[in-house]
Amino acid sequence: MNLSELKTGRKALINKVKGTGSFRKRIMEMGFVEGKTVEVIKNAPLQDPVEYRIMGYNVSIRKAEAALIEVSEDCSTQNDTQKDNGLHVVEPGKVANAQRQDNVINVALVGNPNSGKTTLFNYISGLREKVGNYGGVTVSLKTAEVKFGGYTIKITDLPGTYSLTAYSDDEKIVHDFIIDQVPDIVLNVVDASNLERNLFLTTQLIDMDIKVVVALNMYDELENSGTKFDYGLLSKMTGIPFVPTVATKKTGIEDILARIVSFYNGEEDISRHIHINYGHPVEDSIKRIREVLEKHTDVNFLSTISPRYTALKLLENDGDFNNRVRNLSPDYREISSVVEKEKGIINEHFEDETENLITGAKYGFIAGALKETLTVNDSSPSAVRTRRIDEFATHRIWGIPIFLAFMWLMFQATFTIGEHPMNFIEFLIDGTADFMAGFIPQGMLNDLIVDGIIAGVGGVLVFLPNILILFFFISFFEDTGYMARVVFIVDRVMHRIGLHGKSFIPMLIGFGCSVPAIMATRTINSKKNRIVTMLVIPFMSCGAKLPVYILIIGTFFPDNPAMMLFAVYTIGVFIAMLSSLLLKKTILRGEDAPFVMELPPYRIPTLKSTSYHMWDKASQYLKKMGGIILAASIVVWALGYFPRPADEDATDLSVLENSYIGRIGRISEPVFEPLGFDWKSNVAIVTGFAAKEIVVSTLSILHSTEEGDDLSERLINSGSFEHNGSHRLKSFTFLIFILLYLPCIATVVAVKNESGKWKWAIFSIFFTTSVAWIVSFAVFNIGKFL
Amino acid sequence: MIQTTIVIILVILSAAYIAVRLRNTAKGCTPEKCSGCSLYDDCGDENKKSRP
Numbered sequence: 017m018n019l020s021e022l023k024t025g026r027k028a029l030i031n032k033v034k035g036t037g038s039f040r041k042r043i044m045e046m047g048f049v050e051g052k053t054v055e056v057i058k059n060a061p062l063q064d065p066v067e068y069r070i071m072g073y074n075v076s077i078r079k080a081e082a083a084l085i086e087v088s089e090d091c092s093t094q095n096d097t098q099k100d101n102g103l104h105v106v107e108p109g110k111v112a113n114a115q116r117q118d119n120v121i122n123v124a125l126v127g128n129p130n131s132g133k134t135t136l137f138n139y140i141s142g143l144r145e146k147v148g149n150y151g152g153v154t155v156s157l158k159t160a161e162v163k164f165g166g167y168t169i170k171i172t173d174l175p176g177t178y179s180l181t182a183y184s185d186d187e188k189i190v191h192d193f194i195i196d197q198v199p200d201i202v203l204n205v206v207d208a209s210n211l212e213r214n215l216f217l218t219t220q221l222i223d224m225d226i227k228v229v230v231a232l233n234m235y236d237e238l239e240n241s242g243t244k245f246d247y248g249l250l251s252k253m254t255g256i257p258f259v260p261t262v263a264t265k266k267t268g269i270e271d272i273l274a275r276i277v278s279f280y281n282g283e284e285d286i287s288r289h290i291h292i293n294y295g296h297p298v299e300d301s302i303k304r305i306r307e308v309l310e311k312h313t314d315v316n317f318l319s320t321i322s323p324r325y326t327a328l329k330l331l332e333n334d335g336d337f338n339n340r341v342r343n344l345s346p347d348y349r350e351i352s353s354v355v356e357k358e359k360g361i362i363n364e365h366f367e368d369e370t371e372n373l374i375t376g377a378k379y380g381f382i383a384g385a386l387k388e389t390l391t392v393n394d395s396s397p398s399a400v401r402t403r404r405i406d407e408f409a410t411h412r413i414w415g416i417p418i419f420l421a422f423m424w425l426m427f428q429a430t431f432t433i434g435e436h437p438m439n440f441i442e443f444l445i446d447g448t449a450d451f452m453a454g455f456i457p458q459g460m461l462n463d464l465i466v467d468g469i470i471a472g473v474g475g476v477l478v479f480l481p482n483i484l485i486l487f488f489f490i491s492f493f494e495d496t497g498y499m500a501r502v503v504f505i506v507d508r509v510m511h512r513i514g515l516h517g518k519s520f521i522p523m524l525i526g527f528g529c530s531v532p533a534i535m536a537t538r539t540i541n542s543k544k545n546r547i548v549t550m551l552v553i554p555f556m557s558c559g560a561k562l563p564v565y566i567l568i569i570g571t572f573f574p575d576n577p578a579m580m581l582f583a584v585y586t587i588g589v590f591i592a593m594l595s596s597l598l599l600k601k602t603i604l605r606g607e608d609a610p611f612v613m614e615l616p617p618y619r620i621p622t623l624k625s626t627s628y629h630m631w632d633k634a635s636q637y638l639k640k641m642g643g644i645i646l647a648a649s650i651v652v653w654a655l656g657y658f659p660r661p662a663d664e665d666a667t668d669l670s671v672l673e674n675s676y677i678g679r680i681g682r683i684s685e686p687v688f689e690p691l692g693f694d695w696k697s698n699v700a701i702v703t704g705f706a707a708k709e710i711v712v713s714t715l716s717i718l719h720s721t722e723e724g725d726d727l728s729e730r731l732i733n734s735g736s737f738e739h740n741g742s743h744r745l746k747s748f749t750f751l752i753f754i755l756l757y758l759p760c761i762a763t764v765v766a767v768k769n770e771s772g773k774w775k776w777a778i779f780s781i782f783f784t785t786s787v788a789w790i791v792s793f794a795v796f797n798i799g800k801f802l
Numbered sequence: 803m804i805q806t807t808i809v810i811i812l813v814i815l816s817a818a819y820i821a822v823r824l825r826n827t828a829k830g831c832t833p834e835k836c837s838g839c840s841l842y843d844d845c846g847d848e849n850k851k852s853r854p
């Protein structure tokens with residue numbers, strides 16, 4: 017039978033993974049190898065994907081892919097039956113990278129996704145890189161220098177990866193870094209609560225013959241679960257220093273640094289190099305390929321990458337290695353013919369592909385190594401807690417309503433809790449304005465400060481509390497592990513529109529800011545899906561649009577603001593989905609990528625990390641206020657202030673209408689006329705390209721001469737949004753336009769950088785703006801008749 | 803008169819600041835290089851910072 021036929025709650029043994037190419041390889045690397053036990057936990061609310069438990073961790077796979085995994089439900093032995101193939105020291109230590117003479121140690125953090133690399137890195141470097149409880153948080157590399165024991169340690173945080181075979185762009189970064197930069201020491205961060213799968217990557221590092229120090233991170237979770245682990249023995253067996261760490265509590269870090277230094281100096285007693293024995297006839301093949309490689313290949317290439325590893329990679333059909341050897345060796349043909357011959361021998365012997373044999377052998381090695389050192393307790397408190405929470409969070413019926421309720425709560429809180437501190441900030445700003453107005457003598461400078469700077473910056477500053485509340489919720493999603501559940505719940509819907517459940521992570525990050533969201537698409541392995549996701553991310557309302565929403569909704573829809581806010585966000589998501597459907601059906605038609613995603617155990621974010629996070633966001637917001645928003649406010653004010661009229665008695669309104677900005681507004685009128693916007697709104701829309709908050713600044717400055725106590729009253733009195741006696745239609749159309757129209761310049765650049773082409777960046781500008789115009793036009797004209 | 807001069811200087815400085823920021827952003831000086839500021843692009847040279 018196959019895995020998709022297995023009933024919920026049942027366990028089975030894996031016989032074989034069918035299918036081809038990268039899916040098969042990846043799933044095997046994640047532990048779906050012969051003889052392992054897999055348990056069906058549950059189906060997602062929309063039936064697909066399905067959550068499984070294997071090797072002590074939870075993973076979700078679509079049914080279509082589970083159908084490729086052959087299992088047998090053998091109730092007598094519900095334990096893993098994979099045989100271990102023992103440890104064999106084939107050759108004593110020859111570590112590839114040459115000992116450097118200086119005092120700089122290059123260290124690379126390599127490990128599975130979500131193993132705590134960034135948490136460790138942050139503590140060592142003193143930086144505050146983003147951390148979250150799901151795989152794929154880090155998507156680029158980041159280097160920092162620290163001084164330790166007379167050495168400069170140059171430590172690099174990398175994206176997480178399950179193996180050194182790269183399927184997506186973030187994994188390629190890791191692979192290329194290790195091969196091209198040749199770090200002196202690889203600090204392999206291993207999730208100690210999930211050793212078996214995490215050590216797979218370690219076995220690949222062993223194959224590479226590089227210096228490895230293992231950080232047994234999350235050691236607290238291992239201890240709490242009651243699992244016993246003799247890492248000293250494993251250390252002796254493998255010749256690799258294993259150091260327990262708890263990155264969140266900062267324990268074991270000094271130890272790690274000390275071990276790195278002593279290992280670098282060759283002072284580690286246990287250090288010894290081992291090889292994993294792949295048995296007959298694989299070892300013979302490796303030997304023969306090594307011989308031909310050593311005979312032909314450029315010597316430099318082999319001095320940084322171990323020939324044994326190269327031979328293995330060639331046997332495994334690794335495209336990247338094939339290319340490297342082809343480019344470096346003039347005698348590629350001879351090498352490749354030897355490789356093909358050896359593959360033939362192996363296939364004939366085992367009737368299976370070499371890459372699967374190698375993966376299987378690695379897991380055999382791990383099973384052997386852990387048999388003697390690890391006693392697992394699978395009903396750990398953390399696993400039990402996760403199961404309990406998931407009984408609700410991913411419940412068949414309640415899963416989706418709970419998600420929607422969370423979203424609703426987020427907007428409700430953003431509005432209602434935000435209101436009080438907002439009033440207070442408003443009060444402070446009004447006080448400052450009154451004081452300044454009286455303090456500085458009447459004149460141009462006074463006008464600039466009161467009508468320009470205070471109106472412009474203050475107009476946006478009041479929304480700081482709302483922004484923080486929104487970010488609090490987003491970071492709650494990210495830090496607890498709920499994010500991965502959301503993906504699990506919505507994958508079916510995403511699949512329908514031609515995308516991948518994983519695309520939903522960048523989309524949710526987009527609620528914060530589009531730029532990191534666009535970078536987060538690196539984890540998507542299909543190039544076309546990645547571009548589609550990038551193109552629709554701007555439709556997700558970023559935090560910078562929130563001030564516009566709160567201003568407009570608070571002013572014109574005061575009866576049920578949270579519901580209205582929820583509606584605007586939902587319209588954004590809906591348009592994003594429709595657009596991706598459209599793009600996938602037209603210009604970006606393409607293959608469907610398999611869905612494999614780990615569901616991490618729930619973790620409780622610490623108060624400290626949450627408050628740090630909030631503080632970071634607040635300081636960034638203030639920085640932005642003091643930078644681009646301030647400058648833009650001054651310029652917008654000046655454009656509306658000059659040229660000064662010859663006539664001293666000219667009204668404020670006529671001055672404004674004849675100012676430079678008034679002229680710009682009027683030039684753009686034909687474009688926005690059909691949507692019902694007046695020229696002040698047009699100008700606000702145009703200035704929003706630099707940053708979306710500037711829309712509010714501009715509205716605030718342009719309406720600063722109207723009657724009224726605050727901006728809301730001024731907006732109402734100005735009649736800018738009035739249509740047939742009501743403000744609702746025009747203001748709603750305005751909201752929709754702001755929601756959908758062109759992304760800010762930072763986002764456009766991010767699209768260019770990530771897609772590698774200006775073409776997509778420019779396309780993004782036109783696409784979003786056309787969609788915005790068409791939808792707003794429809795809303796306004798249909799609304800007229802309602 | 804003094805007021806006018808100050809205002810003109812401020813406006814010129816602001817316009818220059820915006821121009822530089824937009825240029826930097828367009829050159830790819832995005833949060834990539836300082837992910838701490840993932841929300842609001844500002845490219846400080848924080849990479850060199852080390853632990854005290």
Ligand SMILES: Nc1nc2c(ncn2[C@@H]2O[C@H](COP(=O)(O)OP(=O)(O)OP(=O)(O)O)[C@@H](O)[C@H]2O)c(=O)[nH]1
Binds near residue numbers: 131
């Ligand atoms: N209990 C416990 N949790 C930890 C420890 N180290 C990290 N975490 C948590 O594990 C989660 C993942 O941490 P990250 O540092 O983002 O992991 P990462 O390896 O950088 O993840 P990617 O960048 O996605 O590959 C976060 O929720 C951390 O708070 C630890 O030692 N113990």
Ligand SMILES: [Mg+2]
Binds near residue numbers: 133147153154174
């Ligand atoms: Mg990370």
